[in-house]
Amino acid sequence: MKYCACRCGDARGGRAQGSPAYWDDFLAGTDVFYGHVLGFKGLERTAVVLAVNGFREPERARRMLYTGLSRARVLLVVVGPRAEIERLGGEAVRHRLHDAAEWSPGR
Secondary structure: OOOOHHHHOOOOOOOOOOOHHHHHHHHOOOOOOOOOHHHHOOOOEEEEEEEOOOOOOHHHHHHHHHHHHOOEEEEEEEEOOHHHHHHHHOHHHHHHHOOOOOOOOOO
16 A cells, blocks of 8 residues: 655645654644555544555555554545455455445446
8 A cells, every 4th residue: 555645745735754744734633634554553533545556565465454444433435456455454354345335437
């Protein structure tokens, strides 16, 4: 899972993960906040959109998926190839996504 904003800053002014402005933005509860899934360990938001767009280190995929899938308090939207997400995430992820509504463009 790669998120451009995690290390290179975001489109709202180059707030690199770990900088004071990055955490000020997160703690302020702004409408839109984004970062790398690994930077979200132990944190939550009301709604989370998890973009699964590849893994640099496949051996860490399951742990990264768990972290990403467990950050939403109310609404979780997962974007990515469902079969790959379920395969890499294992039985627990398949179970969690069992009742999830699937959406595709044009439906």
